[in-house]
Amino acid sequence: MEHKNSSKTQSPTLSAESQFSSSTSASSSVVSPYTVSDYEKSSYYNGISGTGEHPDLLYRTGSAKHPWIEPSDKSVHYPTKSLREVYGTPLNNVWKSVGPQIRDLVRNGQASYSINAARFMTHEEDKEETLGPVVIWIGVHPGSTSPDTAHEVSQKILELLEKSEVEDVEVEWHESVITRLAGPALLGAIDSEDPTRDFYRHLTATLGMPIANQDDAEGSVGFFFHEGRDKRGEPSSKVFGVTNHHLLCREDEEIYEHKGGAPRRCIQVNGTRRFEKGLDEVLKSIANYGMAINLRMAELVALQKQQVIASGKEKERVDASLRKVQRLIEDDDESLTRLRESLSYMKTQWGEPKLRNIGHTQYSPPLTVNSVEGQKFTEDWGVFELNEDKFKAHFEGNLVDLGASKLPSLFMFALPNHINFPSQIILYRGNYVIIQIPWRQCACFSLHCAADTNQWHCPTNGPRRP
Numbered sequence: 001m002e003h004k005n006s007s008k009t010q011s012p013t014l015s016a017e018s019q020f021s022s023s024t025s026a027s028s029s030v031v032s033p034y035t036v037s038d039y040e041k042s043s044y045y046n047g048i049s050g051t052g053e054h055p056d057l058l059y060r061t062g063s064a065k066h067p068w069i070e071p072s073d074k075s076v077h078y079p080t081k082s083l084r085e086v087y088g089t090p091l092n093n094v095w096k097s098v099g100p101q102i103r104d105l106v107r108n109g110q111a112s113y114s115i116n117a118a119r120f121m122t123h124e125e126d127k128e129e130t131l132g133p134v135v136i137w138i139g140v141h142p143g144s145t146s147p148d149t150a151h152e153v154s155q156k157i158l159e160l161l162e163k164s165e166v167e168d169v170e171v172e173w174h175e176s177v178i179t180r181l182a183g184p185a186l187l188g189a190i191d192s193e194d195p196t197r198d199f200y201r202h203l204t205a206t207l208g209m210p211i212a213n214q215d216d217a218e219g220s221v222g223f224f225f226h227e228g229r230d231k232r233g234e235p236s237s238k239v240f241g242v243t244n245h246h247l248l249c250r251e252d253e254e255i256y257e258h259k260g261g262a263p264r265r266c267i268q269v270n271g272t273r274r275f276e277k278g279l280d281e282v283l284k285s286i287a288n289y290g291m292a293i294n295l296r297m298a299e300l301v302a303l304q305k306q307q308v309i310a311s312g313k314e315k316e317r318v319d320a321s322l323r324k325v326q327r328l329i330e331d332d333d334e335s336l337t338r339l340r341e342s343l344s345y346m347k348t349q350w351g352e353p354k355l356r357n358i359g360h361t362q363y364s365p366p367l368t369v370n371s372v373e374g375q376k377f378t379e380d381w382g383v384f385e386l387n388e389d390k391f392k393a394h395f396e397g398n399l400v401d402l403g404a405s406k407l408p409s410l411f412m413f414a415l416p417n418h419i420n421f422p423s424q425i426i427l428y429r430g431n432y433v434i435i436q437i438p439w440r441q442c443a444c445f446s447l448h449c450a451a452d453t454n455q456w457h458c459p460t461n462g463p464r465r466p
Contacts, residue, residue: 034059034147040068045174047080047123055139055174059150061158062133062170084119089134091117094164101160105153106138114139114176134169136161142175183355186269188394189401195335196342199282202270203350205391206401211243211358212271219247222381223398239386239395241267245364248382252367256382264360267384268353275350282343289336296329358390 036044036057044057086092095117106113118137122130136157138150154171161169186205190197202210209221220243227238248265249256258264270278303322310318350356364382371377386395 032147032151034063034151036060036063036068036147037070039070043078044068045081046078048083048120055176056142058140058145058173058175059147059154060170060172061151061154062172079125080123081120082123084121084131086117086119086134090166091134091161091169094166098160098164098166102136102157105156105160108153112141112144132170136169136171138171138173139176140173145173183357183390184349185390185393186358186395189396189399195338199278199285199339199342201401202274202278203346204401205395206399208400210270210274211241211247212268212274213247213361214266214268215250216271216273216353217247218271218274219243224386224395237388239388239391240362240383241359241386242381242383245367245380245382248361248364248384249366254364255366256361256364258360258362266357267359267361268356269358269390270350270356272353275346275356279343279346282339282346286336286339286343289332289339293329293332293336296325296332300325300329357387359384359386 036059041056041058044060045054048054091098099115103115106115114137116137116139118135120132120135122132124130150173154173157171158169161167186209187200187203188205190200190204207221207223210218211221212218222242222244224239224241227236227240230236230238246252248267256265300322303318303325306318307315307322362383362385365379368379369376370379
């Protein structure tokens with residue numbers, strides 16, 4: 001989460017890093033009287049992010065006053081917590097002076113850390129809610145701090161607060177993996193007349209978008225869907241992409257589900273091969289435009305010579321041709337400039353693989369062959385969660401790019417008879433199509449848009465039973 005220094009409208013915060021994810025790591029192996037139990041470590045911040053991912057507790061000063069008791073019945077409801085900011089407390093009044101002192105105590109020997117003032121609302125099964133005390137909430141990199149060190153520093157923090165007449169404050173330490181969000185957002189739909197259109201297709205949030213896993217194995221996006229509501233039934237803005245299991249998992253038999261304590265399996269837009277192919281396409285187009293400009297310049301010189309000696313109708317024809325060639329040269333020159341800018345943009349903003357991270361694998365069942373009423377089919381799918389910062393600006397749903405050379409009418413004739421138009425297919429900006437297909441029909445509808453070949457096709461043999 002991103003924080004800024006405190007002000008009248010913000011909760012007190014200090015940070016050595018711009019962003020922390022809620023991913024966590026294994027606890028320290030050092031045995032200490034201040035070490036929390038594995039149960040408390042993994043469940044203390046349950047529900048804090050609303051996604052099942054939450055930081056691991058390292059140490060807290062309130063353990064003696066408020067022990068965390070593991071239930072004997074594993075089916076019992078686990079209380080959940082939500083984060084609240086801190087306003088109107090004695091800590092707010094002195095934060096500008098004590099905040100830097102707390103920072104100095106924490107950062108001694110820490111390469112990265114986060115310090116926030118927070119309060120936690122605990123939600124019980126009977127919907128009863130309890131707001132906890134003010135907490136100095138310290139985040140450190142996994143394995144960087146022992147419970148003993150956390151205890152020692154926490155006591156100094158409490159002494160500092162007591163001198164400033166700030167009471168009823170706890171100190172809690174959690175382990176978090178630092179995640180830096182890098183690179184620009186994916187591109188949106190580009191007008192069909194834009195000279196860079198086809199060269200940005202592999203960086204556009206459409207169906208068939210080329211993606212790759214951390215091993216640089218390549219695949220593509222099948223379709224997107226909106227979560228709607230999270231596990232608690234609360235509204236959710238999360239959007240997921242569907243692709244093949246064999247792209248998300250190394251083994252066919254593996255079943256994968258990302259949980260709070262696991263490192264993320266990042267998904268990138270474009271593997272190395274596809275990205276380099278995109279650069280080559282732009283370079284070839286730059287060369288073609290350069291050659292076209294040279295040829296037209298020669299044609300322009302020839303027409304200028306004809307213009308001198310032509311007369312009557314012949315002169316009118318030469319003048320018209322001269323104006324046309326001049327416009328073509330100007331258009332080609334503008335396109336050439338745009339393509340050179342595009343090449344620089346792609347190299348600097350998307351060149352490094354880490355700049356192309358767009359999400360992480362969330363769930364993928366094992367690859368299986370199933371049979372329904374005598375008909376066999378292969379279950380080969382997985383889901384990755386989209387990074388909101390990469391998609392939100394231009395994401396428009398299940399958008400299909402037909403390619404600059406494809407007529408929408410040809411696409412409509414290629415549709416299978418069980419797909420209704422226009423209730424499920426909506427034309428959008430000429431060469432883009434929005435696909436709106438009920439979930440149950442997704443397995444029956446196979447639309448292949450190959451951005452690499454500028455081709456697409458749909459099956460015409462009717463629906464297949466899922």
